[in-house]
Amino acid sequence: xxxxxxxxxxxxxxxxxxxxxxxxxxxxxxxxxxxxxxxxxxxxxxxxxxxxxxxxxxxxxxxxxxxxxxxxxxxxxxxxxxxxxxxxxxxxxxxxxxxxxxxxxxxxxxxxxxxxxxxxxxxxxxxxxxxxxxxxxxxxxxxxxxxxxxxxxxxxxxxxxxxxxxxxxxxxxxxxxxxxxxxxxxxxxxxxxxxxxxxxxxxxxxxxxxxxxxxxxxxxxxxxxxxxxxxxxxxxxxxxxxxxxxxxxxxxxxxxxxxxxxxxxxxxxxxxxxxxxxxxxxxxxxxxxxxxxxxxxxxxxxxxxxxx
Amino acid sequence: xxxxxxxxxxxxxxxxxxxxxxxxxxxxxxxxxxxxxxxxxxxxxxxxxxxxxxxxxxxxxxxxxxxxxxxxxxxxxxxxxxxxxxxxxxxxxxxxxxxxxxxxxxxxxxxxxxxxxxxxxxxxxxxxxxxxxxxxxxxxxxxxxxxxxxxxxxxxxxxxxxxxxxxxxxxxxxxxxxxxxxxxxxxxxxxxxxxxxxxxxxxxxxxxxxxxxxxxxxxxxxxxxxxxxxxxxxxxxxxxxxxxxxxxxxxxxxxxxxxxxxxxxxxxxxxxxxxxxxxxxxxxxxxxxxxxxxxxxxxxxxxxxxxx
Numbered sequence: 001x002x003x004x005x006x007x008x009x010x011x012x013x014x015x016x017x018x019x020x021x022x023x024x025x026x027x028x029x030x031x032x033x034x035x036x037x038x039x040x041x042x043x044x045x046x047x048x049x050x051x052x053x054x055x056x057x058x059x060x061x062x063x064x065x066x067x068x069x070x071x072x073x074x075x076x077x078x079x080x081x082x083x084x085x086x087x088x089x090x091x092x093x094x095x096x097x098x099x100x101x102x103x104x105x106x107x108x109x110x111x112x113x114x115x116x117x118x119x120x121x122x123x124x125x126x127x128x129x130x131x132x133x134x135x136x137x138x139x140x141x142x143x144x145x146x147x148x149x150x151x152x153x154x155x156x157x158x159x160x161x162x163x164x165x166x167x168x169x170x171x172x173x174x175x176x177x178x179x180x181x182x183x184x185x186x187x188x189x190x191x192x193x194x195x196x197x198x199x200x201x202x203x204x205x206x207x208x209x210x211x212x213x214x215x216x217x218x219x220x221x222x223x224x225x226x227x228x229x230x231x232x233x234x235x236x237x238x239x240x241x242x243x244x245x246x247x248x249x250x251x252x253x254x255x256x257x258x259x260x261x262x263x264x265x266x267x268x269x270x271x272x273x274x275x276x277x278x279x280x281x282x283x284x285x286x287x288x289x290x291x292x293x294x295x296x297x298x299x300x301x302x303x304x305x306x307x308x
Numbered sequence: 309x310x311x312x313x314x315x316x317x318x319x320x321x322x323x324x325x326x327x328x329x330x331x332x333x334x335x336x337x338x339x340x341x342x343x344x345x346x347x348x349x350x351x352x353x354x355x356x357x358x359x360x361x362x363x364x365x366x367x368x369x370x371x372x373x374x375x376x377x378x379x380x381x382x383x384x385x386x387x388x389x390x391x392x393x394x395x396x397x398x399x400x401x402x403x404x405x406x407x408x409x410x411x412x413x414x415x416x417x418x419x420x421x422x423x424x425x426x427x428x429x430x431x432x433x434x435x436x437x438x439x440x441x442x443x444x445x446x447x448x449x450x451x452x453x454x455x456x457x458x459x460x461x462x463x464x465x466x467x468x469x470x471x472x473x474x475x476x477x478x479x480x481x482x483x484x485x486x487x488x489x490x491x492x493x494x495x496x497x498x499x500x501x502x503x504x505x506x507x508x509x510x511x512x513x514x515x516x517x518x519x520x521x522x523x524x525x526x527x528x529x530x531x532x533x534x535x536x537x538x539x540x541x542x543x544x545x546x547x548x549x550x551x552x553x554x555x556x557x558x559x560x561x562x563x564x565x566x567x568x569x570x571x572x573x574x575x576x577x578x579x580x581x582x583x584x585x586x587x588x589x590x591x592x593x594x595x596x597x598x599x600x601x602x603x604x605x606x607x608x609x610x611x612x613x614x615x616x
Contacts, residue, residue: 039593053592055591055592062590062592064592179571179572179577180577242587246584249557249561249588249590250561250581253557253558253561253562254561254568254571260562263487263562264487269487269488270592270593273558273590274592276554276590277590278589278590278591279550279587279588279589280557280587280588280589280590281586281587281588282370282557282581282584282585282586282588283363283586284361284363284370284372284578284582285347285578
C-alpha cells in the first residue's frame with residue numbers, strides 16, 4: 001500500500017509515540033533501578049513535545065527519550081539555518097541520548113525526524129526525512145563496533161545498498177570536532193538528511209526506511225550494554241570517560257546543527273540540552289600515553305575505520 | 309608624554325609579558341602548592357604565544373594565564389567575524405581564567421587586548437583596545453561583589469566617569485546565556501571593545517586605561533580569594549558549583565565571541581579552551597529550591613544588580 005501524503009504525518013507521529021514507550025520501557029528494564037519522568041511542553045508558536053528523562057540510574061547515568069511535533073510559521077532564523085524557502089512548516093521527531101555510568105559502555109545518540117514545508121496557503125511544497133544513530137565509546141571493543149555497524153547496515157541494505165556506505169561516511173564527517181583536527185565524537189554509525197523521493201527510491205521507501213532504522217535502536221544497542229555493563233572499572237577509567245565527555249560537549253555546543261538550531265529558534269532549552277553528559281572534565285592538553293587503551297580509542301577517532 | 313603609534317605595540321606587549329609573570333607568581337603564592345607550566349606556541353600564519361597553566365592546585369582547581377602576539381593576513385573568517393575591513397592585522401593580549409576549588413570562591417576571567425589593522429601596504433588604518441574582567445560566584449557574598457565592582461569603578465573613574473556605568477552594563481549584557489532567558493554567567497564586572505580615540509578621550513588615555521585595568525586584577529580578586537578560600541564546604545556546595553560551571557561552559561561554547569572566533573580562525577585549541585572549568589555537571593532541569601543560598605545567586609543572574 002502506498003500511503004497518502006496526508007497520512008504520513010499521522011503515522012510517523014503515532015510511530016514515534018509508541019517507540020518512545022517501547023524504548024523507555026526497555027531502558028528501564030536494562031537499568032534495573034531507574035524510572036523515567038515525563039515533562040510535557042507546549043511550543044508558543046505551535047505544537048509541543050513529551051520529554052522523558054532519568055538520571056543516576058543503576059546502569060545509565062543520564063538518559064533522555066524525547067518526542068516532539070511542532071509547526072507554525074517559518075521564522076527568519078529557521079530560513080537562515082535550514083536554508084529553506086516556505087512559509088509554514090511541520091516537523092516531528094524522536095531523539096534519544098543515553099550516557100551510561102560504566103566507562104566501558106558506549107553512549108548512544110539517535111534521532112529520526114520528518115519535515116513538511118508549505119506555502120502561505122498551506123499547500124505542501126516539500127517534505128523530507130532525516131536522522132541517524134551513532135555510538136560514543138570511551139574504550140574500543142571491536143566486536144561492539146562491528147555489531148553496531150552490522151545492525152545498521154542490515155537495515156540500510158534492505159532499502160538501498162548505497163545507503164550504508166554513504167550514511168556511514170556522512171556520520172563520520174558530521175560528528176567530528178573541526179577545532180580538533182576533525183577528531184570524531186565516537187565511532188559513528190549512520191547519518192542522513194534531506195531524504196526526498198528521487199528516480200531511484202520512492203518517498204514511501206524512505207518513510208519505511210526511517211521507521212525501520214528507528215526500530216533497530218534496541219537491537220543495535222542493548223547487546224553491547226549487556227556485554228559491558230558489569231565490567232569492573234576504576235577511577236582512571238571514569239576519568240577518561242569524563243575527558244571524552246568533554247569532547248562530546250564541545251561537539252554538541254560548537255558544531256551540532258540540531259542543538260544550535262533548537263537553541264536559536266527558541267526551542268525548549270532543557271529538552272535540547274538533555275544530550276549533554278552528566279559529569280564532565282575539561283583538562284588542559286590531556287594526552288593519553290601512546291599504546292594505552294585510551295590511545296587506541298583516540299586513533300579510531302582520528303582515523304575512522306570501516307567496521308563491516 | 310604622548311607615545312608614538314609605533315611604540316604602542318611594543319609597550320603593550322612588554323606590559324602583558326611582565327603582567328603574566330606578576331599574576332602567575334601571585335597566584336602560585338596564594339595557591340601554596342601549584343606551579344605554572346609553560347607552553348610556547350607558534351601560529352602558522354604569523355606570531356605565537358605563551359600559555360601558562362596549572363591544574364589541581366591547593367586553592368585553584370584550574371588556572372590559565374595566556375599571552376599572545378599574532379599578526380598576518382586578514383582571513384575571510386576574520387573579516388566575517390570581526391566585521392573589519394583591512395588586509396593585515398596585529399593583535400596582542402593577555403587572557404586570565406581561574407577556577408577555584410572551593411565553591412565559595414568565585415571564578416574570574418579577564419582579558420585585555422590591542423588590535424591594529426593595516427592596508428596591503430602595511431599602512432595602519434585602524435587600531436583599538438578591548439577587554440574586561442568579570443567574576444562568576446556560585447554563592448553570593450554581597451561584600452565580595454561590592455569590593456570587586458568598586459575596585460573596577462575606581463580605575464574607570466580615573467579616566468572617564470562614563471566608563472564604569474557603560475562597561476558594567478556591557479558586561480551584564482555580553483556574559484549572558486541567551487538560550488536561558490539571558491541569565492548571566494556570573495555577577496559581571498566590566499567589558500569593553502573597540503575603544504578608539506574620539507572627541508572626548510585620546511588614544512593615549514585608552515591605552516593607559518586598559519593597562520590600569522589589567523593591573524587591577526590582583527587587587528580586585530585576591531582579597532576575595534583570601535576571605536573565602538578556607539570556608540568549609542560539603543558535597544552539596546560542590547555539586548552546585550559544578551552545575552553553575554555547566555552554565556559557564558554553555559556560555560563559552562555557544563556565545564563567547566572570543567572563543568568562537570579563536571576556534572574558527574585556527575587558533576590554538578588548547579589555549580582557547582583552557583577557559584573551560586575542570587569538572588562540570590549537566591543535570592536535566594536543575595532547580596534550586598526557592599529561598600535557598602543557591603537560589604539567591606540565581607536571582608542576581610536573572611536580574612543583574614548595581615553593586616556600587
